[in-house]
Amino acid sequence: MPPKSRFVRLDAFTKTVEDARIRTTSGGIVTIVSLILMLWLVWGEWRDYRRVAVKAELVVDKGRGEKMEIHMNITFPRVPCELLTLDVMDVSGEVQMGVLHGVNKVRLRPENEGGSVIESNALELHEDTATHLDPDYCGECYGAPAPDSAKKNGCCNTCAEVRDAYAGVQWSFGRGEGVAQCEREHYAEHLDEQLHEGCRIEGAIRVNKVVGNFHFSPGKSFSSGNLHVHDLENYFKDDSNHSPSHIIHMLRFGPPLPEKSRGQLTAVGGVWTNHHVNPLDGTEQHTDDKKYNYMYFVKVVSTVYLPLGWEKRNDQITNVLGDSHDSVGLGNFGQGTSGSVETHQYSVTSHKRNLDGGSDADEGHKERLHARGGIPGVFFSYDISPMKVINREVRAKSFSGFLVGVCAVIGGTLTVAAAVDRGLYEGQQKVKKLHQG
Structure with missing residues (x-):
């Protein structure tokens, strides 16, 4: 027997003779419809193969000695x-x-004048007039030791240096009455000019990735033993409408995602949506009371975004350990070389109280009592979660899965089309027999 005929017995795809085949109009229609359906389903399989999904993982954050950046834009209109x-x-x-x-x-200009930004040349309260004095001039510190920040060792040549010297020994400074440096720089007059102004704080700070707080309070700050104290004399002394009212335009921990990645994550399951709607963005608090304190308790969760193929590009994320953080410019922290980002999500709860103490009877809660005392201002206490969220881009389907899907589409479509065609053909035959009989 010839070698070729040995495989004839194994042929699972038996053929029919051309003369035994019957072609029908319905069969042609079913063929066209099945081809269109097949192409559409194959295209869907291709799109599914090309789709990038975001896989979220939760791991223990084992980082040590890390830093993080806090970006802010907050307005204090009073x-x-x-x-x-x-x-x-x-x-x-x-x-x-x-x-x-x-x-x-x-x-910022006063609220009743619109609160617009004052000219950039008016951003400084006073000029450093010490540069125009005699080079041998050494200003008096009025009984306080010269601060470490003094430009000339052992001297207080500017009003700011006298204020730092007073803060170093925990003395109240007031308006600088009797201080030659402050009178020369017209410190009190500039204070009066700013009496009804507001202020916007914008920028970023770099902090240790441990439990801590940052706060905005009036007056020069200094430490008194284990206490953190502010010189509030000028805040309470005048008849202005000062208060810790504030508007948080933006507050985030870490860098933002690129717009492309953000849209992709939002489109694929909305994994990142809650992060980029930072809970405190757009928060506005108003009070007419000078003695008021706002506290925000923030829970920070480290979050990493790893784009597809990041591991093949020798990606380096500048989350900076040890002493190397000094080499990374402010604002570039957590940015990877190939689009990876290490940032943070956060949740927040808030509390506010009058520093005079008392109860919440006006709000219908007589059982709530507030302690007396404290510093007026806005305080943000942040705590670091021990867990880290890793959002990793992956292919939704492997290439082998794509091939299996294509085969299933082709085989399934042909099988269904053959059954439909067979049904139509037999139906037509029965109809013909009924008409002929």
Whole structure:
């Protein structure tokens, strides 16, 4: 027997003779419809194969010695920039008082004048006139030791340096009466000019990734033993309408996602939606009481976004460990070289109280009592979750899965089409027999 005929017995696809085939109009229609349906289903399989899904994973955050950035844009319509101070402190013992690096203070016109931004040349309260004095000039610190920030060792040549010296020994400074440097710089007059102004704080700060807080309070801050104190004399002394009313335009922990990635994550299951609607964005609080305190308790969860193929590009995320954080510019923290991002989501609860204490009887809660005392302002206490969320891009279907899907579409469509065609053909034959009989 020839070798070729050995495979004849194994042929599972038996053929019919052309003369034995019957072609019908209904069969042609079924063929066209099945081909169109087949192409449409194959195209759907291709789109499903090309679709990128986002797989969320929850792991223990084992990072050590990390930093994170807090980006903010907050308006205080009733506190002038000269009185507003930003302080940061955490459980590691690190304290940043009067933060200026990375943060801009924008002076705003009074509320009744629209609250618009004042000219950029008016952003500073006073000029450093010490540069125009005799090079041998050494200003007096009025009984306080010269601050470490003094440009000339052992001297207080500017009003700001005298204020720092007073803060160092926990003395109230007031309006600088009798201080030659402040009278030369017209410090009191500039205070009066800003009396009814507002202030907007915008920028970013870098903090240790541990439990801590940052707050906005009036007056120069200093430490008194284990207490954190603010010089509130100028805040309470005058007859202005000062109050800690505020508008949080934006507050986020870490960098934002690129617009492309954000839209992709929102479209695929909405995994990232809650993160990018930061809970505190658009928050507005108003009070006419100077002695008022707002507290926000924030729970921060580390969140990583890893784009498709990031591991093949030798991606480096600048979440910066140890001493290397100094080499990363403010605002570039957490950005990977191939689109990966390490940022943070957060949830928040809030509380507010009058510093005079009392109960919430006016709000229908007589059982609630508030402690007396404290510092007026806006406080953000943040806690770090021990868990980390990893959002990883993956293919929704493998190539082998795509091939299996295509085969299933072709085979299933042909099988169904053959059954429909057979049914139509037999139906036509029965109708003919009924008419002929």
